[in-house]
Amino acid sequence: MKILMLAPEPFFQPRGTPISVYFRIKALSDLGHRIDLITYPLGEDREFKNFKILRVPNLIGIRSIKIGPSLVKIPLDGLLLARAAWALQTTRYDVVFSHEEAAWIGAALGKIHATPHIYDMHSSLPQQLRNFEFSRSPLLRDAFLMMERFVLRHSRAVIVICRDLDEYVRKKGFGSKAVFLENFIDFADFEPPPFPPEAALRKKKEIAPHGESVILYTGNFEPYQGLTLLIEAFAKVADPAVLLVVGGSKREHEIMKKKVIAQGVGGRAVFVEKVPPSHIPLFISFADVLVSPRLSGTNTPLKIYSYLKSGKPLVATNLWTHTQVLNESLAVLVSPEPKSLAEGLSFALHSDEAKARARAAQAMARKEYVYPRYLEKMSLALEMAAGNLRKG
Numbered sequence: 001m002k003i004l005m006l007a008p009e010p011f012f013q014p015r016g017t018p019i020s021v022y023f024r025i026k027a028l029s030d031l032g033h034r035i036d037l038i039t040y041p042l043g044e045d046r047e048f049k050n051f052k053i054l055r056v057p058n059l060i061g062i063r064s065i066k067i068g069p070s071l072v073k074i075p076l077d078g079l080l081l082a083r084a085a086w087a088l089q090t091t092r093y094d095v096v097f098s099h100e101e102a103a104w105i106g107a108a109l110g111k112i113h114a115t116p117h118i119y120d121m122h123s124s125l126p127q128q129l130r131n132f133e134f135s136r137s138p139l140l141r142d143a144f145l146m147m148e149r150f151v152l153r154h155s156r157a158v159i160v161i162c163r164d165l166d167e168y169v170r171k172k173g174f175g176s177k178a179v180f181l182e183n184f185i186d187f188a189d190f191e192p193p194p195f196p197p198e199a200a201l202r203k204k205k206e207i208a209p210h211g212e213s214v215i216l217y218t219g220n221f222e223p224y225q226g227l228t229l230l231i232e233a234f235a236k237v238a239d240p241a242v243l244l245v246v247g248g249s250k251r252e253h254e255i256m257k258k259k260v261i262a263q264g265v266g267g268r269a270v271f272v273e274k275v276p277p278s279h280i281p282l283f284i285s286f287a288d289v290l291v292s293p294r295l296s297g298t299n300t301p302l303k304i305y306s307y308l309k310s311g312k313p314l315v316a317t318n319l320w321t322h323t324q325v326l327n328e329s330l331a332v333l334v335s336p337e338p339k340s341l342a343e344g345l346s347f348a349l350h351s352d353e354a355k356a357r358a359r360a361a362q363a364m365a366r367k368e369y370v371y372p373r374y375l376e377k378m379s380l381a382l383e384m385a386a387g388n389l390r391k392g
Contacts, residue, residue: 226293
């Protein structure tokens with residue numbers, strides 16, 4: 001098929017949705033399809049077979065786009081709409097494949113041009129307004145609900161990335177369109193380690209010079225991620241351990257370092273600025289415990305799947321964002337408060353039971369979260385969109 005993909009994100013950048021978009025494109029390319037991607041002007045180019053990037057112009061000189069809803073995306077989405085309308089006017093596509101809020105563009109243009117539409121639903125847009133505290137306006141929320149319902153109604157297939165979204169779509173009455181495709185593929189599945197073993201050992205020596213245990217957090221610094229909670233909990237861990245935080249910017253590090261110093265553990269915390277996704281396995285490889293202290297949200301964090309595959313003990317808050325995938329046989333689940341998280345970290349550092357759970361998680365992940373399964377689900381979404389198959 002010839003596919004027009006719409007991604008209202010900076011592609012490529014090493015963060016949630018762009019990573020998901022990357023592996024959607026890889027899968028479609030590996031399945032033999034042709035993809036034209038219309039996306040924002042920011043980001044690094046990536047190469048795949050039968051793939052082309054069509055970026056909208058940067059007419060207002062935007063240099064960065066924060067995660068989540070923002071006013072700066074409005075003019076960019078307007079340009080994306082114009083570019084997509086022109087593409088469909090001048091080229092015959094078999095499917096329009098849209099991510100996030102670009103789905104209303106794809107669904108509307110698909111309807112006009114009689115082209116099937118696939119909605120890649122990374123999150124519920126009305127929920128995003130609340131999770132990122134973008135607006136509490138009931139009028140704006142109602143507008144997003146109407147837009148979301150329009151997209152669900154006029155899409156042939158809806159890709160959902162977690163159980164919460166699967167249930168949400170079913171409650172809306174569109175369960176027959178849902179294809180449950182978790183974001184369990186990561187760069188470690190395809191790329192060799194970026195550093196030779198001796199370089200990895202040198203890096204670990206820099207982080208834990210006296211052989212301390214390493215507790216690793218990777219990800220962005222948004223409030224919902226729970227970094228402040230993690231720092232408060234780490235201050236209660238008596239073991240000789242180092243807290244390694246990978247992600248964020250220099251400015252964000254400065255803010256968090258003040259919190260670490262205030263908790264009296266400034267000499268036991270190491271911050272590494274955001275790295276390419278292919279480098280994350282390096283840091284996971286010499287961590288003793290992995291942690292996801294997320295405080296809110298309903299989507300499963302992408303990193304959870306990489307953590308499960310690692311065979312390292314995982315500590316996570318006992319919230320739906322995690323328990324859609326995790327349970328007490330796979331991870332150490334804790335209440336989202338400092339004392340409980342600290343106890344969970346100490347348990348993971350020393351308990352044979354925590355290590356046994358990690359081995360069980362790795363065995364499960366190696367069976368369930370494999371690329372052929374990913375390709376099967378992607379093919380199912382395309383077959384539904386093309387009308388070759390109708391789900392139950």
